Amino acid sequence: MPVFYERRQLVTPGDLLAENDYMTGENTYRENGKIYATRVGLVEYEERRVSVVALKAFYIPMVGDTVIGKVIEVGLSGWNIDIRAPYLAMLRASDALERPFKPQRDDLPSIFDVGDLVIAKVVAYDRTRDPLLTILEPSLGKITRGQIVEITPTKIPRVIGKKGSMVTIIKQETGCQITIGQNGRILVSGKTPEDERLAIMAIRKIEQEAHTSGLTDRVTEMIRKEKGEKEVVENVTKETRKTD
Amino acid sequence: MSSTMTARIKQKRIAQLVARGKRLDERGPNDYREVQIETGLIERAEGSARIRLGKTEVLVGIKIEVGEPFLDVPNEGVLTVNAELVPLASPTFEAGPPDENSIELARIVDRGIRESKAINLESLCVEPGKRVFVVFVDVYVLNHDGNLIDASALASLAALLNTKMFNYEVKEGEIKIKPGYTPLPLRNHPVAVTFAKINDKLIVDPWLEEEQVMDARLTMTVDKDGKICAIQKGGYGYFTTQQILEAAATVTVKAEELRKLVVKE
Amino acid sequence: MKTSQKKQEKLIDENGIRLDGRKVNELRQLKIEVGILGNADGSAYIEQGKNKILAAVYGPREVHPRHLALPDRALLRCRYHMAPFSVQERKSPAPSRREMELSKVIREALEPSVFIEYYPRTSIDLFIEVLQADGGTRCAGITVASLALADAGIPMRDLVAACAAGKVGGQIVLDLTDVEDKGGEADMPVAFMPNANAITLLQMDGMLTGEEFEQTVNLAVEGCKQAYQLQKEALKAKYTTAKEVVKEEGVEE
Numbered sequence: 117m118p119v120f121y122e123r124r125q126l127v128t129p130g131d132l133l134a135e136n137d138y139m140t141g142e143n144t145y146r147e148n149g150k151i152y153a154t155r156v157g158l159v160e161y162e163e164r165r166v167s168v169v170a171l172k173a174f175y176i177p178m179v180g181d182t183v184i185g186k187v188i189e190v191g192l193s194g195w196n197i198d199i200r201a202p203y204l205a206m207l208r209a210s211d212a213l214e215r216p217f218k219p220q221r222d223d224l225p226s227i228f229d230v231g232d233l234v235i236a237k238v239v240a241y242d243r244t245r246d247p248l249l250t251i252l253e254p255s256l257g258k259i260t261r262g263q264i265v266e267i268t269p270t271k272i273p274r275v276i277g278k279k280g281s282m283v284t285i286i287k288q289e290t291g292c293q294i295t296i297g298q299n300g301r302i303l304v305s306g307k308t309p310e311d312e313r314l315a316i317m318a319i320r321k322i323e324q325e326a327h328t329s330g331l332t333d334r335v336t337e338m339i340r341k342e343k344g345e346k347e348v349v350e351n352v353t354k355e356t357r358k359t360d
Numbered sequence: 361m362s363s364t365m366t367a368r369i370k371q372k373r374i375a376q377l378v379a380r381g382k383r384l385d386e387r388g389p390n391d392y393r394e395v396q397i398e399t400g401l402i403e404r405a406e407g408s409a410r411i412r413l414g415k416t417e418v419l420v421g422i423k424i425e426v427g428e429p430f431l432d433v434p435n436e437g438v439l440t441v442n443a444e445l446v447p448l449a450s451p452t453f454e455a456g457p458p459d460e461n462s463i464e465l466a467r468i469v470d471r472g473i474r475e476s477k478a479i480n481l482e483s484l485c486v487e488p489g490k491r492v493f494v495v496f497v498d499v500y501v502l503n504h505d506g507n508l509i510d511a512s513a514l515a516s517l518a519a520l521l522n523t524k525m526f527n528y529e530v531k532e533g534e535i536k537i538k539p540g541y542t543p544l545p546l547r548n549h550p551v552a553v554t555f556a557k558i559n560d561k562l563i564v565d566p567w568l569e570e571e572q573v574m575d576a577r578l579t580m581t582v583d584k585d586g587k588i589c590a591i592q593k594g595g596y597g598y599f600t601t602q603q604i605l606e607a608a609a610t611v612t613v614k615a616e617e618l619r620k621l622v623v624k625e
Numbered sequence: 626m627k628t629s630q631k632k633q634e635k636l637i638d639e640n641g642i643r644l645d646g647r648k649v650n651e652l653r654q655l656k657i658e659v660g661i662l663g664n665a666d667g668s669a670y671i672e673q674g675k676n677k678i679l680a681a682v683y684g685p686r687e688v689h690p691r692h693l694a695l696p697d698r699a700l701l702r703c704r705y706h707m708a709p710f711s712v713q714e715r716k717s718p719a720p721s722r723r724e725m726e727l728s729k730v731i732r733e734a735l736e737p738s739v740f741i742e743y744y745p746r747t748s749i750d751l752f753i754e755v756l757q758a759d760g761g762t763r764c765a766g767i768t769v770a771s772l773a774l775a776d777a778g779i780p781m782r783d784l785v786a787a788c789a790a791g792k793v794g795g796q797i798v799l800d801l802t803d804v805e806d807k808g809g810e811a812d813m814p815v816a817f818m819p820n821a822n823a824i825t826l827l828q829m830d831g832m833l834t835g836e837e838f839e840q841t842v843n844l845a846v847e848g849c850k851q852a853y854q855l856q857k858e859a860l861k862a863k864y865t866t867a868k869e870v871v872k873e874e875g876v877e878e
Binding site: 458460461463464466467471474475476576578583586587588589590591592593594595596597598599600601604605608609612 | 818829831
């Protein structure tokens with residue numbers, strides 16, 4: 117059962133992780149019975165499977181994913197949306213309007229124009245064509261307020277936490293609404309810009325320290341500390357931050 | 361517009377045959393296609409040669425003109441090699457400025473001639489720092505059926521051997537042409553040999569459809585004493601050190617075979 | 626252009642020491658940094674002797690112009706370019722024939738290492754800028770470009786490391802400088818992918834006997850293996866600092 121690294125050790129592309137009996141997990145490949153890493157990340161050995169948790173990877177769409185995209189082009193029957201993936205996504209008018217699309221009557225730019233942000237879901241994607249989106253579900257649609265944070269897509273699961281535990285804490289502590297796009301974009305919408313700033317700080321901290329444990333407690337602590345400091349000192353001109 | 365892409369079934373067949381040491385046109389792994397040579401066919405050029413390697417056809421014309429030397433070698437003539445993948449040679453060639461393939465081809469042929477010191481560039485100096493003879497080697501690919509490199513290099517050698525320079529004398533700083541011609545003296549005879557790797561086996565002189573199947577190619581240019589004077593690996597695949605040394609072991613013999621066709625003792 | 630016999634004697638002295646103080650089988654000092662550019666998806670910087678080279682990657686992304694897109698794999702494009710001030714005599718910014726050839730062979734050296742089949746209809750655009758040149762720029766360029774690809778999070782089979790070897794003053798030497806290349810008898814750049822024992826770039830100009838050729842190839846591969854270790858260290862160094870910050874705060878793993 118030969119393995120060559122310890123759990124959570126940092127590996128680079130081409131590092132030999134295991135031989136023979138193991139199965140290939142994420143970010144690994146097999147050649148001549150040997151399993152190698154394909155990306156920089158932390159190696160994980162589970163049961164009979166070896167995988168690498170990539171420290172940096174771009175988003176590849178998966179059907180069912182919720183994504184936050186930016187409209188970059190208005191076409192004849194839909195919009196081209198940038199979802200921070202190697203492929204441009206397409207939102208057809210028929211997947212955006214409740215009723216049938218009538219080209220003479222419906223003015224697409226008035227629905228979504230270049231620069232608009234949308235929360236959408238991936239309905240189709242395969243090797244032969246670009247991803248297709250829809251907004252015809254509750255809680256999908258144009259974003260009208262809030263701020264967007266962009267992080268490496270691989271860290272999204274950490275921001276969500278086990279059964280949503282992490283994101284719930286941030287919501288509770290900051291009072292913000294948080295919508296997470298699997299494509300590494302997070303919408304933070306709070307009652308005040310200050311609340312939003314706290315939430316963004318928390319997200320950035322998670323991104324930086326994603327590979328550590330005890331993070332949930334530290335994040336809670338950090339938000340409370342920031343809120344506490346703000347209440348005590350009226351005019352804060354310089355804030356020390358552990359992240360950024 | 362016809363496609364030159366080989367059908368997948370045929371590609372598989374070619375690869376399977378090579379794995380067993382055979383080729384679709386029944387050549388052995390180390391066999392070149394038939395070579396036909398014609399020299400002196402372009403009278404206006406100082407030298408010329410046309411080579412047919414199987415169906416690949418390359419015409420090389422040599423022009424010699426007066427020019428300026430390079431600043432760092434003021435007493436040497438200039439060698440310049442250019443290659444054109446003329447559109448009529450293949451449906452895949454487009455008209456326009458030289459692309460990376462024609463540039464690579466020209467530079468491989470150039471290195472063979474230059475590094476082997478085939479042409480005595482110092483003898484082409486008329487007035488150091490001011491005037492020298494420039495030898496233009498223009499490679500014109502007329503039909504692409506694989507292995508343009510070896511065909512071009514061989515045609516260039518044949519053209520150079522065919523080259524005659526006009527006699528001249530320098531009178532009052534002017535170059536005056538005298539009657540008669542002198543063959544361009546060649547000190548070396550570089551020959552390029554290209555191997556293709558298919559299914560981990562090496563074959564020599566790949567034709568077009570073998571080139572579409574190959575992982576990578578390795579060209580070695582060898583001089584008349586068996587020394588290697590230029591190497592170029594091409595293609596998206598790779599070779600192991602073992603395979604490279606294997607190629608180096610057979611290259612001298614193959615180069616000599618080709619050289620004999622062109623250099624008449 | 627190769628210069629006359631006289632110059633060669635000075636390139637290596639009686640003790641086998643070269644002009645820059647190195648022994649015949651010594652690599653130049655390498656300094657590598659990964660992830661130094663803000664906009665590129667991946668980037669890296671290398672200093673090897675006096676060589677200063679920057680590499681950046683954009684992609685995988687949509688191909689422009691569209692008709693170049695390949696249905697079953699990513700299109701890897703590479704541009705090797707030298708800054709006008711990178712060499713002794715100012716070089717025109719327009720791409721030279723040499724730069725076009727090098728762009729091609731560098732691309733062919735790196736392509737076997739990238740899982741291009743994972744991203745059909747996209748392009749991966751690689752830019753190598755030589756800011757200062759002193760011989761062996763295509764090798765240092767490959768070494769640093771490979772890291773830029775890894776930094777971009779593009780899945781790879783292995784890193785590709787490159788190094789040149791050659792013949793100078795009658796001896797087989799490693800990692801030639803510009804002076805050694807111009808004054809020596811042969812220069813052979815090699816790129817190597819260790820896991821597959823694969824040579825992905827091999828060029829030579831000069832004169833070598835069959836035996837010298839074998840020695841030179843083997844020496845170049847040794848140089849590549851050394852550069853490979855330094856690549857891995859540089860890649861790990863970028864991410865280790867994040868872990869160290871956390872350690873300082875007294876948090877256990």
